[in-house]
Amino acid sequence: MKRSIPLNRPQVFPSDWKDTFAGLPTPVLTEENLTRSYWMDDEFYSKYNLNVNTKALVYAVMNAFNVTSPIPEIVHKGSGSFNSVFCITFPASTADGSRFRVAARIPKKIARAPGRIESIVAMTSIAHYIKGIPAPEVYAWYPESDNPVGAPYMLMEWVDGIEPWEQWHRYTKAEKTWFMEQLVDYHVKFAEPLLFTGMGSVYFAKTDIGRDLPLDEISSYRLGPLSRGPTCTVHRGIFTWPQTTPTSLRQFWVELWQHEIDYITSTHGTDGSTTIATEDHPSQSIQEDITLGEFLKVADAVRVLIDQCELPSPEEHADLYAPSVVTTDYAFRNIKINPETRQITSFIDWDDVYVMPFLLGSRYPEDICFYEGSGERWHKTGAFSFLPIDEEGDIPEEEEVVDVKVEEVDQEVEATTNADESISDVEHDIPPPSKTPSEATGDSVSETESEDEPFEPFEPADQPLSMEPDTEDYDFPRRVRDTRLRREYEELLTGRDARFGFEGFWKMREDPLKIQHLVTHGWTEWLSKAEWIQDRAKEMHIWQAFNVK
Numbered sequence: 001m002k003r004s005i006p007l008n009r010p011q012v013f014p015s016d017w018k019d020t021f022a023g024l025p026t027p028v029l030t031e032e033n034l035t036r037s038y039w040m041d042d043e044f045y046s047k048y049n050l051n052v053n054t055k056a057l058v059y060a061v062m063n064a065f066n067v068t069s070p071i072p073e074i075v076h077k078g079s080g081s082f083n084s085v086f087c088i089t090f091p092a093s094t095a096d097g098s099r100f101r102v103a104a105r106i107p108k109k110i111a112r113a114p115g116r117i118e119s120i121v122a123m124t125s126i127a128h129y130i131k132g133i134p135a136p137e138v139y140a141w142y143p144e145s146d147n148p149v150g151a152p153y154m155l156m157e158w159v160d161g162i163e164p165w166e167q168w169h170r171y172t173k174a175e176k177t178w179f180m181e182q183l184v185d186y187h188v189k190f191a192e193p194l195l196f197t198g199m200g201s202v203y204f205a206k207t208d209i210g211r212d213l214p215l216d217e218i219s220s221y222r223l224g225p226l227s228r229g230p231t232c233t234v235h236r237g238i239f240t241w242p243q244t245t246p247t248s249l250r251q252f253w254v255e256l257w258q259h260e261i262d263y264i265t266s267t268h269g270t271d272g273s274t275t276i277a278t279e280d281h282p283s284q285s286i287q288e289d290i291t292l293g294e295f296l297k298v299a300d301a302v303r304v305l306i307d308q309c310e311l312p313s314p315e316e317h318a319d320l321y322a323p324s325v326v327t328t329d330y331a332f333r334n335i336k337i338n339p340e341t342r343q344i345t346s347f348i349d350w351d352d353v354y355v356m357p358f359l360l361g362s363r364y365p366e367d368i369c370f371y372e373g374s375g376e377r378w379h380k381t382g383a384f385s386f387l388p389i390d391e392e393g394d395i396p397e398e399e400e401v402v403d404v405k406v407e408e409v410d411q412e413v414e415a416t417t418n419a420d421e422s423i424s425d426v427e428h429d430i431p432p433p434s435k436t437p438s439e440a441t442g443d444s445v446s447e448t449e450s451e452d453e454p455f456e457p458f459e460p461a462d463q464p465l466s467m468e469p470d471t472e473d474y475d476f477p478r479r480v481r482d483t484r485l486r487r488e489y490e491e492l493l494t495g496r497d498a499r500f501g502f503e504g505f506w507k508m509r510e511d512p513l514k515i516q517h518l519v520t521h522g523w524t525e526w527l528s529k530a531e532w533i534q535d536r537a538k539e540m541h542i543w544q545a546f547n548v549k
Contacts (some may be wrong), residue, residue, distance in 0.1 A: 010118075031050060035079065035084070050150075085104070087101055103156045119227040127325065136348060141153065141155065198323070201354055229352030232521050241256070257302060269292070290527055332365065334349035368482045371385060379532070395476070
């Protein structure tokens with residue numbers, strides 16, 4: 001089926017849309033019918049429901065393809081911290097002999113920031129139509145809750161398949177290399193320069209709203225102010241951001257830093273003894289009461305990091321600052337593959353993707369960044385999950401080859417290849433139940449809610465730092481293996497894009513990545529890493545004083 005409405009503007013319902021359902025023998029199931037489990041009391045359900053009119057959602061799909069009958073079926077497929085997913089399926093008769101399915105992705109109430117939906121749709125479309133990156137096609141969208149559906153939404157291509165983590169630990173070393181070569185090929189496409197000037201998020205070009213723009217032309221898009229993804233905004237208490245598109249990376253950091261200061265002081269005043277966060281703050285990383293004065297000291301240290309960070313000269317190394325597609329949630333859970341061929345079929349999470357300088361597009365896949373058991377050494381680097389400690393050493397030969405015998409039958413993989421059970425092309429917000437706690441990150445949640453145990457929605461945050469030594473033999477070998485995989489990943493990237501081979505590149509980009517994380521995640525993240533931030537600022541002051549002399 002083919003989209004029949006313009007994508008560069010929000011979907012508009014006709015006033016008589018309800019007539020489509022007049023005399024319908026079987027009513028469309030409500031959100032409560034589809035999503036409410038037996039253990040949800042009224043208070044819980046009222047707090048966490050989406051407030052979605054499922055009849056309107058079904059109509060939105062029909063309208064996007066100019067279909068008037070029959071009425072497609074809607075089912076709820078999964079829910080996490082930030083999004084809920086419904087699958088709308090058309091009967092075979094309306095789709096050339098095969099069923100046609102659409103994923104309806106609804107942001108939860110805590111993730112409904114102004115401008116976010118349009119920026120996600122526009123960035124996904126650039127990937128899909130311009131950059132040659134397999135990304136889901138978007139059919140329709142609406143950015144706010146003031147529509148018949150009752151919530152912001154995106155209607156997207158349904159993508160079958162599994163996520164690579166389901167097979168990764170059954171791959172041989174050669175198979176892991178082969179899969180990483182696929183990742184690197186797409187990583188290089190992400191890094192290719194975009195014809196924009198500045199940093200921020202992508203939106204559709206402002207034009208006659210009745211005209212469908214050619215989505216395969218970069219002129220159909222524009223660069224606008226940064227629209228931070230939900231992992232950045234969930235604990236900050238605000239959805240706003242600077243309304244600029246700076247061309248200087250350091251200036252970009254300063255603007256975000258100042259925005260956090262202005263928010264805190266406008267909310268709490270200027271009395272340094274005022275408590276601005278308590279130990280029961282939603283951010284799990286805040287473990288004690290924090291005063292304004294204490295916060296401002298940490299903020300000053302963040303500013304030192306910004307001012308003293310060594311960056312390559314933009315004049316001499318302009319290629320390292322070329323505007324690129326940069327993702328901050330680069331993980332296997334956000335990718336779909338064909339379980340038989342192991343070919344990548346789609347990158348499915350575009351919530352936390354921005355236009356940023358090339359040097360910031362240098363994160364490794366999260367799944368080769370194991371850090372459990374690193375303890376004190378990792379803590380001293382700031383404990384950023386995307387920058388684990390390198391681990392060298394000998395490990396048993398059998399540990400080097402595979403984690404689990406490849407011959408073992410993966411029942412879970414077989415189950416998920418069934419088309420009726422496949423999940424849509426939207427990211428998992430919770431680590432799937434089969435992952436070990438050590439493999440889960442603070443930014444993720446499970447794809448589906450358990451029917452056996454109460455689902456307790458949580459908001460991702462860095463967990464309190466642990467400096468415990470290795471608790472099991474598994475930790476050390478995996479850290480060694482992942483270190484080797486990261487070196488291999490670097491070599492593969494360098495072989496495809498010489499910029500990754502810039503002398504000292506992989507070390508040089510560490511501080512910029514850390515600062516980028518701090519200023520985009522905001523003040524609660526500063527407090528969670530306050531000790532490291534202040535220690536690092538002192539080191540920079542000493543280094544600067546030494547070099548001045």
